[in-house]
Amino acid sequence: MIVNASGCLDALSAPEVAQSLDAFVTKTVTPLARRGNEPVRIAETDFGMLNSIGLANPGIDRFVADTLPRLLEIGVSVWVSVGGFAAHEYADLCARLDDQPIDGLELNVSCPNVSSPEEEVEEIVAAARAATTKTLYAKLSPAVPDVGAAATAAARAGADGLTLVNTIRGLALDPATLEPRLGPGVGGLSGPVLRPIALAAVFAAYRATGLPIVGVGGVETGLHGLELIAAGASAFALGTVLFADPEAPVRVREELEHEAAARGFATPLAAYATAHGQPPPRPLRRVA
């Protein structure tokens, strides 16, 4: 129930880190290879980290032929994040991966570093749903007026679950020159600053759909993960914390067990949706 946030780990460079997770989520794969954005691509701010990688990836052909076979040798459950610029691209990607031995697909409909197909969530999820029998999650942005409505759209279109949240667009300026510190200007803000935003989004999406949710955003400790579970997440992901601490999965897992036990929960998942004060609207489906 602890995974990595897409784009925050390369299992081929650090297989031991991937093996310490319950599932590995790939960096987003697109139909064609993408060089990614020009440097500078990252900057630390006082409140979080900005990145503008720009979905650098080898494209689906090379991914299927070269990357995926090597990922599958690592011995950890693999989820593939896919991204495109139109619903049919998402559908094509899902169809290409439908016969691969992966455990799920995550639709990245929320990358802040490429022009985002706003308000197309339902269309994209429906197209992807028709193209695959795999477990299908939609990764949503918190930067919308109503996360619950976006979650409902994804659920209506056939998503099996939701991933919440992606980064939020941010900008940092060089104090000397007052020019953007990132090459492309703006980037996606991640880290601790996302924690309350992710909690609110998970809370709203759970209320709206009852779907399984992977909570993502600023988790650094087991307690942070337990909070996401209490808000309605059935799993959670580690993102920025992995950059500073590749051993975070092991530590956070231990802390999670401890924090749950300290509050009288037999298991961490026993805290599921307790922030809502009512039983969940439908039985929990295990994810990841």
Place this chain on the structure above:
Amino acid sequence: MREAKTRCPSRSGLRRELLDVVRVEDVGLYRLLRLKRGRLESGIPGQFFMLAPPGRLLPRPMSLCLATRTELGFLIDPVGPGTLALTTVVRGERLPVLGPLGNGFRLDVERPLLVGGGIGIAPFPYLSERLGRPPAVLGFRSKAHAEAGALVPKAEVVVEPRLVTDAVPGGHDVLACGPEPMLRAVAALAPEAQLAWEAPMACGYGACYGCAVEIDGELRRLCVDGPVLTSHDRNLTPVMSERDAA
């Protein structure tokens, strides 16, 4: 990228440890952070470590400057919040350190010459020791900065407006580290030179894709494909930023 002969593998397993601060010393305008070594390997000169500054979100990449049986030393230019935090720690504090990471210098060279600029001399004391104290040419932008040249044995020190490339003799196997314009100039003088580059990086182990530079026409991660490259590895257009961009 071409395979170098004795390049250190960068996938040998990540090691992270909390290291005790021994002390921080002034070296000219730079500062030398000395940490108890713990169980970390010192690695190959030119490899780097990720040091987590107190109170900051991301660790900072630093090449190893000194290695003794009991200590690891890092030469740091305190120019931003991260490097300032790393150089104001005191004895009794502990810093998370991950490494060694990346690919270091090839040491199987016949006539080594170290060419460094500014804080780019950071890996040279350790490199010099491992190579048997070869000659070095070091350039600095001021006399105060140039005091750090004393860390490197057998070094000719030049101060701007004189440039290191004015003082590099021919016929050597050049190992260089410094600002991008210097590395480009060195590559023009010595096409076979080994060049240690830098880029902002969040993780140091291939996870963040933040340290992309152009290698063989593609944007690739300097942390796993470098930081030491030859000019053959690149139609050199790296996009190095200012030191310690954060």
